[in-house]
Amino acid sequence: MDNPIQVVEGELASFYVMGVGGVLQSPFHVHSTIFKVWQSGILWNEPHYAQTHLVGNGDTAIIEATWDTPGRYLFHVHGIQEERGSMAVLDILEKDSKLASIENQVTAHEASQ
Ligand SMILES: [Cu+2]
Numbered sequence: 001m002d003n004p005i006q007v008v009e010g011e012l013a014s015f016y017v018m019g020v021g022g023v024l025q026s027p028f029h030v031h032s033t034i035f036k037v038w039q040s041g042i043l044w045n046e047p048h049y050a051q052t053h054l055v056g057n058g059d060t061a062i063i064e065a066t067w068d069t070p071g072r073y074l075f076h077v078h079g080i081q082e083e084r085g086s087m088a089v090l091d092i093l094e095k096d097s098k099l100a101s102i103e104n105q106v107t108a109h110e111a112s113q
Contacts, residue, residue: 004089008100009070013090015063016041019055026055027078028063030090035065052078067092 007013019026029052037053039045041060055061067073069092076087093099 001087001089004072004091006091006093006099007067008093008097008103009068009095010066011100011103013065015065017053017055017061017063019057019059021057021081023079023081024057026057026081027052028055028061028075029053029078030063030065030075031073032069032071033065033067033073035063038062070094 005013017026017028034049034051035053036047037050038047039061041062043062053061053063067090071092073090073092074087075090076082
């Protein structure tokens with residue numbers, strides 16, 4: 001799996017998930033964390049916590065997660081899509097990684113304005 005999404009350990013990662021294609025529901029699952037979900041991508045909805053969230057075809061969700069341990073983790077849709085290759089990876093980087101350094105520079109720049 002090429003081009004993993006990179007996230008720094010302990011940093012908040014947000015995903016906007018959409019249910020598309022020829023299936024009725026997509027059970028979106030992220031490994032090694034509990035994530036926070038806003039049903040239908042609507043911030044007025046009360047968020048809840050999950051390991052897997054069912055996204056209907058044409059529906060969406062906002063998902064926020066953090067990981068405390070660096071490493072490579074899977075995220076995917078369970079079921080037929082999973083069996084047909086719907087699988088991707090996240091690389092959770094250590095706090096002293098190059099990505100963390102870039103993020104800190106951006107944050108410092110935003111704070112100076
Ligand atoms: Cu899984």
